[in-house]
Every structure is written in structure tokens, then in C-alpha cells.
Amino acid sequence: MKVKAAVKVDIERVELREFDLPATGPDSGLLRVESSGVGGSEPEYYRKPNSAPCIMGHEIVGTVTDLGEAAAKRWGLRPGDRVALEEYLPCWHCHWCRQGDFRLCMEADFFNVKDQFNTLRYGTCNAEIPPHLWGGFGQYVYLAPNAVLHKIPRTIDARHATLAIPMGNGVQWAVLDGGAGLGKSVVVYGPGQQGLGCALAAKVAGAGLVIIAGQTRDQARLDLALELGADVAVNVDEQSLKDVVMAHTGGRGIDVVVDTTGDPTGEIAAEAIELAAKGAYLNLNGLKQQVPIGEIKKRYLTVRAPRGHSYRSIEIALQIIGSGQWPIDKLCSHDFGLDAVHEAVLATAGRGIQGAIHVTVNPWA
């Protein structure tokens, strides 16, 4: 049987190709993809040279169709079960995997890996590596023995469930790492899919004040944030975020800051330190900023950088998505067929079709 996938064949170029549906061994399986989300990192990967051929798409939701006996036992699954997949393909035997921190596994952590393109990971690896079906922008995905799966009920809309990873990042960065919870005040930079996930996770965890910051071009997302857990949305082109924070905290400053923008300038990191209350937790982004240790000491700050998600954070995100308590559908702004993966990825970057929040691909449409 032949199945279709959209293959990145060059920089910002994709074409539909057919692949043989692979046979499964005792410890692997096959997933019939229902929906794949376009991640916030996907436009950047689409532009990246020397990363083709590749079936992109790592926010994958589908139904298990084939399952080897050992795989069924290991995963506690049967054909017909629905799952959300994580992108990582960890080794399961290193120090980090044994601690449950498989995002830091030497095989899963891209800061350790020398040749990312030839390292197995859903949505980013070389499609020439058998059995080829390593990405969500295709009709089937190969379930490798080391895949990380989350069983989900039939009642969750597949497009909603593709938000497990961006929302899971929000749970991880704002709540599990940042400690956003009862009595805490939180600032989230960037109202993209991860930022909205942070705001919602913080509110679900009980944070008393959630402020989300964006720019004029983000206005629709800022408005949506107010329906998804944020108490205050600040357009930093029009308002001083520091003034808003100080007005809402009686001048004390904020307890938890998460930067989801990837800030290349260091301006957000510098401002975050100004916004911080004593003892605050700052989840800061970027790779080249200078860290002012003196300020960290004087203000007794904890600084970390957002780095992916844990198994627990994805489970919690799926609970939030499936709870029916939040207007998750409003995040799902666009759905494309397999022949429009190019448009889907560009829309996520605000190119071509405007107003995208979270975009999905239905490989059967």
C-alpha cells in the first residue's frame, strides 16, 4: 500500500511524494495521522538549508492501526486507540531518560546532537532513513520502539489535541518550571501558541495575575489571550509594560516571567529583571545574552531558559485541552490539506494568509 506525505525538498519548497506503508516489527507500530499542528519553530526549519528531504510536522495526533505484540504491551495500547505523539525519540537508558528528563537525553537534546538532520526525531529528520515516515505532514507515521505516546480519548477534537506540545510547553515553562500558581503574578512575553499556552496554564494553576505582552501586529492574539487565562493584555507599542506591572503589583514587581519570543536582542531579558519582584523566577530565552549575576544576587532571582517539555507537562496540557473549560477552538485558526503544507507553514510565520494562531494539516483532505 502506498501513502502520501508532503516532503520538504529544498529551502521553502515542498512536494507530495508516495511511500510504501512499512511493515511493523514486534516492537513498533503505525499511526494513521488525523491532524498535525504546525509548530512555532516550523517556519524556521522550513527555511533551514541542508535539511531535505524531510517530512516535517511534529505535533502529531492519530489512530494506531498496526501494533507489534511487544509494542502493544510496552505502550498499553491496542489498534484503534488514539494518541498524541511527542517529537522526541529518546534512548530510554541514559542518565536523563532514567530520571524522566528525556528532553535532555543525549539523543533527543539538539544542543548535544552534532548532526540533527540525521538524528531520529519526528518532524525534523532525514526522510531517506527507513522506514521514512518520520513526520506528521503525511498520512501515516511510523511508531518507533522509543516513541513517546499519550493516549487520548475519542472525545477530543484532533485539531485541539495537536496543541498538546505548545500547551505542554506552557505548562512546563510557566507552571512546572516557573512555579506559577496560587497567589503568583506572571508576565508572558509573546502571545503566540506557546505564550497563550503559558497564560492558560498559569491561570489553570491558580495564578492571581497573568499579564501577556505583545505588539500591535499581535492584537488579535492579545484579545484572544484574555479569553484564555490572561487578566491583562499589553500592547508594548502603546503601553509601558513596566508601568502596567508596577500598577498591578503595588510596585512589588512580578513573580514569574516567561519569554516565549526567543528575543535575539537581550532587551526582554534586561526588562524582565527590571520587572521582577525579589525572589522571582525568570524563564528567559535567546542564546547570546549577558547575564548580570549581580542583579540576580541582589534580587534573589532564579533564571532558567525554556527547553521543551516533560511527559507530565503534555499529560496536563491534554487534560486542560480536553476539559471543555476553555475556548480551545479559537486557537485553531486554520486547517489545510496535504497539498497546502507550504501555505500552512508560511501562514504560521504571518506570511501569505494572515491571522493564523495555530495551524493544522489534515493529511487526508
Ligand SMILES: [Zn+2]
Ligand atoms: Zn536517553
